[in-house]
Amino acid sequence: MTSTSPRIASIGPAQHAFAHQNVEGCESVTSLLAGPRYDVVLLNLPAPLAAQALRELRQHALYRFNLIYCAQAEDPLCEALSDGPVPVDPQQLLAEFQNWKERYSQLDERVLQERAEARLLAWLWLRLPRQVRAVRNPQAAGYYEYPLLAALTGEDRRGSQMVLLQLATQQGYLAEGALIDRLRLCSNCGSGRLNYIDVCPECQSIGIAREPSLHCFVCGHVGPQERFLKDGALLCPNCMTRLRHIGSDYDRPMENYRCRDCRAFFVDAKVQARCLDCGEAHAPDELRVFEVRNYTLTDSGRLHCRQGFGAVASEQLNALGLISVGTFRYLLDWLLQLQVRHDEPLFSLLGLRFVNFAKALESLGEQQATLLVDSLVDRLLEGMRTTDRCTRTNEECLWLLLPYTGEEGLNTVKGRISKLEELFAASGAHEIVLRMAGVTAPGGLLEGESAELLMARLTGELD
Template sequence: MARLGWVSLSPALAPPGSVEGLELNTFPSLEALLEQPQGCDVVVLDGPPEAMGTAARRLRADHRYQLGLIYTSRAGDPWCAALCDGELPGDGAAIATAWQQWQERQPLFNRGQAPEGVDQSLLCWLWQRPGAAIQPVRDPGHAQIYRYPLVEAITADERLNSDGWLRQKEQENLLEGGDLIDRIRQCPACSSSRLNYVDVCPECHGLDIVRQPSLHCFVCGHVAPQQNFLKGDALVCPNCLSQLRHIGSDYDRPLENYRCRGCGAFFVDADVDVRCLDCCDVNQPNDLRVREIRSFRLSEAGALACRQGLGDNGAIGSYFRRLKLMDRGDFLKALDWQMAIARRYGKSSGSAIAALLGVRIENIEQLFVDVGEARATAMLEGLLERLQQIIRDTDRCMRGREDTLWLLLPHTSARGLDRVRERLQEGLERIQSSAGAAELSLKFVGCVLPEQIQDDENAALMLARLAGDLR
């Protein structure tokens, strides 16, 4: 029976007498819960929204409650939404079911090893909650406006830059960006978003500018500030001395003029400077760093990595490292280069410059469902081993999606490409014969440079075209 910790954050709120199917422990404060040597399996926070948010932050910072289920008794503030598992799902039975699912998923993480370090803790938190995301929270008091409370709480000891960490994991393909929540501008010097946009004189960049309405006399064409026209109650042109009575027939206001009180300059449009309120750095709006605020989910590759192990032993990352795996940008550069070589020398050299091969495992999700985790992992490993044997030192690989691999094979003709394909297919058959009935189905697409390059195509376009054929 799971231990349920019910924390009352306000003296006015009485905890329930019992919760069916769970061992209820009530605590009058968060401290009382944290002092307990024996942690609770599920925690329920009961109190005002802000108090629940603060308590959730402290709980997630405590290593015993970093990953566990934390519910709130009522709708909380955005901090609660980012840190907790939502409102109580229902009665004791519903909590018990959620706890059971949570428990069942834990041994599947990283081949049953307990998460170590910040990276694994955060990945594990996501792993334990399929579909969950690391959510940002708007905090106007914070220099960067948006914070990721979960990352901050779990990495509290290490003083990690949560945004930097998330981006790094995104580059490692473990996390993927979710919904775009906001786009903010940051000071390029200190990354603060507390910026002040001021209109300044375009000549001296002085702040002291005033709007100066001007008039245009229709009689003589004189243009001057309105003050120069005002004689008592009437408007009189200082140049031709005619009285201007009616806008539209005697005069108009052609210009929206500004005047700098510092240098005396007249101008139509003021410049805009951005002053950082934190570091006093002055920038142009175009020089600001633009940051997109997103939630982050576990990517398909990340999910696979969590399942197959994150450490060096058998980690998918190390498989790929052995496959001379490149990130997308480098791979595209290399492919662009090969395409450029193919275009220039392809006709004259007589031999093939390079070939591109796309391999997609069509049924990877189905495979895990059909044959179970261990079998499927073994089959994948076999396939990767086979790949490793085929790949030469000069070949380069890139992962597209979780189930797609791209191979750039220099000095490979159409025949060579077919050969690679055949050998992979042979290896696959061998794996399948040992694995029994289940089938790992591969789909290939190939392109030989320079013969099959289309006009005006670059590496990204070519990959997109071939990826379409793989679907």
């Protein structure tokens, strides 16, 4: 993938028409894999065949991340694995490929081979704003599957795939999308194939049947209708009252049941959920609730990809205190609690926002933007102590937690950081504006303020 124009292959009975692009035709995925590697693949196949081809290509190391478009109508499986319909304008395809190529050059292929999480994040980053899509599959035990996870991880076990999603979400790299469905799954094997059945509340037998019953208004007795019949008349077996008029002397309850095994008589049956895969029986409230969602790449995930899953800048920041947003808030909450209980220690919190930073990255391009980020990090690290901690909530916002730093020290840090604007002017990113908002404990704190509320207050000042 060294040429400016991408090498394009088409799989299908006929070559997809591109007026000024040289598209090479292949009969099948097998013939494509047998030849030289192409940059872009066009699938001119019906949806079921295109979906099968996509599964094979996404599982193959050579085409795992490549741009693959569908020339015909897509089904949900194609939408989850492809890059969408073939762009009508060849220049659009060329622009998408150039953007893909720039980003791919920043990735560490060694890490991609070793870590399934890195492959997932990289796939999303290379084609923003694509999602990890859930696809309904009646043949799957959970009725939904994530075909992209299965292809990139090589794992057919749904449990392993969900663990990967949960870990990436907890680390802040992925964000949950809108709720698609809510399933109840077997607590034993995780299957969604459940049979809800009424059973006897006494012996749990399924041998129950509705049985006519009567309700005596005089004494309140409820029993089978046959016990009220005596010599052709209705007589309550409990109080021996003769029942003549329905509605005034007695009525018929809507539903009553008799167990054929233990002969128990009851009004409401007990509901059991029996798994059709493992055979376990559960009460409905014991089932595991699973919410089906799509997942998108967060700002932290984009930054993680841009830094190559372990680039120099990331390693330097990790060595000097770059931590996840959740850990940063935990430490800030801990310091706030110490302030409430012991009136110490003294500390400062500083928020930085590089306004229009994301826009500047787009105009500069991925390569130059990465160099700018590295220079920015190097200059920032020069003044950091090993006890300081920092985090990045998105591409524009950086937070510094400075223990034992008062207002004077905070102002010194602000003055040093303000000089970073020189880097923006030197790199041609003139539209970037640096904003700062800080607070020093205990004087700048509000009563009952948590880490989340404090950072939200400063975010308002940064905006």
